[in-house]
Amino acid sequence: AQRVTQPEKLLSVFKGAPVELKCNYSYSGSPELFWYVQYSRQRLQLLLRHISRESIKGFTADLNKGETSFHLKKPFAQEEDSAMYYCALSTGGGNKLTFGTGTQLKVEL
Amino acid sequence: EAGVVQSPRYKIIEKKQPVAFWCNPISGHNTLYWYLQNLGQGPELLIRYENEEAVDDSQLPKDRFSAERLKGVDSTLKIQPAELGDSAVYLCASSSGTRGSGELFFGEGSRLTVL
Numbered sequence: 001a002q003r004v005t006q007p008e009k010l011l012s013v014f015k016g017a018p019v020e021l022k023c024n025y026s027y028s029g030s031p032e033l034f035w036y037v038q039y040s041r042q043r044l045q046l047l048l049r050h051i052s053r054e055s056i057k058g059f060t061a062d063l064n065k066g067e068t069s070f071h072l073k074k075p076f077a078q079e080e081d082s083a084m085y086y087c088a089l090s091t092g093g094g095n096k097l098t099f100g101t102g103t104q105l106k107v108e109l
Numbered sequence: 110e111a112g113v114v115q116s117p118r119y120k121i122i123e124k125k126q127p128v129a130f131w132c133n134p135i136s137g138h139n140t141l142y143w144y145l146q147n148l149g150q151g152p153e154l155l156i157r158y159e160n161e162e163a164v165d166d167s168q169l170p171k172d173r174f175s176a177e178r179l180k181g182v183d184s185t186l187k188i189q190p191a192e193l194g195d196s197a198v199y200l201c202a203s204s205s206g207t208r209g210s211g212e213l214f215f216g217e218g219s220r221l222t223v224l
Contacts, residue, residue: 004151006151009149032211034211043112043113043215043216043217043218044152044200044215045214045215046211046212046213049211049212086151086152088151088211090211095140095142095204095211095212095213096154096157096165097152097154097211097213098154099151099152099153100151101149101150101151102150102151
C-alpha cells in the first residue's frame with residue numbers, strides 16, 4: 001500500500017534561512033508527487049507538482065526515486081511562508097491522492 | 110468563482126444523532142471527493158465520485174456513513190448515528206478529472222464536534 005511520511009510536525013526557521021521540508025513515500029509503482037499548502041484561515045491548495053519541475057513562490061522539490069523522497073526546499077525563508085505543508089502521492093493515474101500528516105512551517109523574524 | 114462550497118462550516122451534535130454535510134463543486138468539475146481530516150493528521154479519502162458514480166468508496170465506513178451525488182453535481186455526506194470519534198473536519202474537493210494533474214480544489218471544510 002502507498003504511504004507518505006513527513007517526519008517533522010513542526011519546523012521553525014528564521015527569516016532568510018534555508019528551508020527543507022522532508023517527505024518520503026512508499027509505493028511500488030511509478031509515483032506522482034505533489035506539495036499542498038494551507039495558509040492560516042485559507043483552504044488547502046496545490047503548491048507544486050513534480051512533473052512540472054517548476055519553482056513556485058521560490059519553492060522547489062525534486063523527486064528522488066532512489067531515496068523515495070520529495071523534499072520541499074527554499075533557499076531563503078520569508079515570513080509569508082509560514083503555513084501547513086502536506087506532501088501527497090498520486091497512484092494509478094487519476095487524482096486519487098494520499099496525504100502525509102503535514103509539517104507546520106513557522107518563519108520567525 | 111466561489112470555488113468549492115461546503116455547508117455547514119461548523120456543526121455540534123450529541124452522539125447517536127444524525128448529521129449531513131453538503132458540497133457544491135466547481136462548475137464543470139466531474140470528479141468530487143470527500144476527505145476526512147482528524148486533528149494533527151493529513152486528509153484521508155472517504156469517497157471519490159466520477160460524475161454520479163462512486164468509483165472509490167473503500168475507505169467509507171458503510172455501517173454509519175453514506176454519500177450521494179445526484180445528477181453528478183452537488184453531493185451530500187451523511188453520518189447516522191454519529192460517534193464521538195467522528196469529530197473531525199470533513200473536506201470536499203473537486204477536480205476536472207484530467208489524468209495525473211493532481212490538482213484538487215478544496216472547500217473550507219465542515220468541522221464536526223460530537224459530544
